[in-house]
Amino acid sequence: MSVTWTARLANPAMAIKGHDAALTWRYSLSAEEQTKSQTYFLVKWTKLNYSSSQYYPIASYIKITGLNPSYTEQAPHIVTDRSTGTSFASLQINDIRIDDEGIYKIEISVEFSGTLIAAVHEVNLSVLGKFS
DSSP, rough: OOOOOEOOOOEEEETTTTSEEEEEEEEEEOOHHHHHHEEEEEEEEEEEEETTTEEEEEEEEETTSSSOOEEEEEETTTEOOOOOOOOEEEEEEOOOGGGGGGGEEEEEEEEETOBBBOEEEEEEEEEETOOO
């Protein structure tokens, strides 16, 4: 199983300090993944911490049968697009800051075990206007 990326972000993605930006990944799931996603569907975004060389959670979206979707966001100005679903996932960064610059990664799972089905897709966000 693997997600097919139907549209990718420009890499690096550019954003302007003080403005809003959306990092949107578009994909399609196989028939089996679509079926599994009706029971469990997880999208998780992480960001690279350069000093530790580790990724840390930024936000997540999870949908489990019978429950309302759940959103987890670590920074108040970075939110999950509430339209996120099985064809696209979007991370909205409001009032871009210099420290928002970096490498963001998306992971998708359709199994309770959290087994990753998507080839990791990363994008490097560059902030313009950081020296003004």
